[in-house]
Amino acid sequence: MIASSFQEKCISVINGAPTWAVFFLFDLLDDFLCIVFRFLDLVMEEKLQSCHCKSPQETTDFPGHEFLSDHQHLSETLYRRRNVFRQAGFLRFARKLPEITKKIGIVTFLRKFLFPDKTKKVPREFANRWSDCGCKNCVSWTNTDKLNVIVKQPSITQDLLMSNKPVENVIFIHGFLASSSYWTNTVFKYLPETTENAKYRFFAVDLLGFGDSPKPRDSRYSLKEHVEMIEKSVILPNNLTSFHVVAHSMGCIIAVALAAKFSGSVKSVALVAPPYFADSKGGASCDALDVIAEKKLWPPTSFFSAMMAWYEHIGRGVCLVVCRHHRTWEMIIKIVTWRRKLPTAITELTKHTHQSAWHSMHNVICGGAKFTDKHLETLINSGVKINVVQGDKDDIVPIDCLWNMKAKFPEVEVEVIAGTDHSTVIMSRREVFVANLVSLWASSGKKQK
Secondary structure: HHHHHHHHHHHHHHHHHHHHHHHHHHHHHHHHHHHHHHHHHHHHHHHOOOOOOHHHHOOOOOOOOOOOHHHHHOOHHHHOOOHHHHHHHOOOOOHHHHHHHHHOHHHHHHHEEEEEOOOOOOOOOOOOOOOOOOOOOHHHHHHOOOOOOOEEEOOOHHHHHOOOOOOEEEEEEOOOOOHHHHHHHOOOOHHHEEOOEEEEEEEEEOOOOOOOOOOOOOOOOOOHHHHHHHHHHHOOOOOOOOOOEEEEEEHHHEEEEEEHHHOOOOEEEEEOOOOOOOOOOOHHHHHHHHHHHHOOOEEEEHHHHHHHHHHHHHHHHHHHHHHHHHHHHHHHHHHHOOOOOOOOOHHHHOOOOOOHHHHHHHHHOOHHHHHHHHHHHHHHOOOEEEEEEEEEEOOOOOOHHHHHHHHOOOOEEEEEEEEOOOOHHHHOOOOHHHHHHHHHHHHHOOOOO
């Protein structure tokens, strides 16, 4: 027994050694990139941008960083991410190098050398960062302060005007690194504009920081901000006094928060693959990071999630290479695939900034975990129907999230779809998915008490 246990531990250590080595190097690389980006921010923007490599008390030294004043809406995972070199304090002096070079005059010299004709500045609150793409499509959001919303509603006919069918409003919320096209290019064509008992009006939003919606550089993309922007862009302008919500992945956390805020108006909530983490000991945010972005090398999706979630500056470097130069990559893909037009899933993948993706990952997926229980309790006490669907082969959100939610909230209706994953749970069964939604909406006419 002892020999067997020792052998298992040895195998575990051997298998974990490559993972430990890779992420040990990432720890070092992220700290190095912290120095590089701090220096480049000084040169390119004349301002030292704050990051989350230090504790909240230290980061308040940087102008415009309201970490402490709004800390309840931010995730502790932003500054509790473990890093061997940061914890040891090896690079504490090195991080002061950008400020030292500025005092010496190197920064001013480089700025004048690189930008000799730069006299006018774009207002800082609207300008994209130097590491973000500045093409016409990527900065079009500066013309509005509301989310981009795609609306599908019945064509106005005489018969429809004469009918007394009630209007059922439905808000669709996409997941991480997606946009409204996740819904409009897939399930929208199967949605009925009218049924025997109701006529429908559908709203698909681009969340704050994604798609064609605003991507303000000073936003923290907190759960509160996401909810307020949907309220400002959809609910208030369209005077929605009653509505249903449908959401996928990260959007589920926002959907539950939105529904809880308007628990007197929402009639049903349909969630697909929600990342749920019970907050029994107040550590839901850190638990969410450990589960959603566990440090492992395989499968590749898990490795990429861990790299982007744990390492702020490596993630910014990836966005600098991929998102800032998305037009080049799209041209290469068109040449290789002989396509004139790329699938929307590819073009929409880069429609975000590092700021919006990084903070949404932490402040919504991780930070929102500590509020989900309270929001679900509010909805259940208000008699709102909650339906949850997830694929049994989902390798992004563990199926345990579904069962944990059901165990804590038995009133939630759950369904596991065999043979589907995080995306195909909808994409491979669009007509069935829509039929189930229509059935849910029809049965939600009266709240369950």
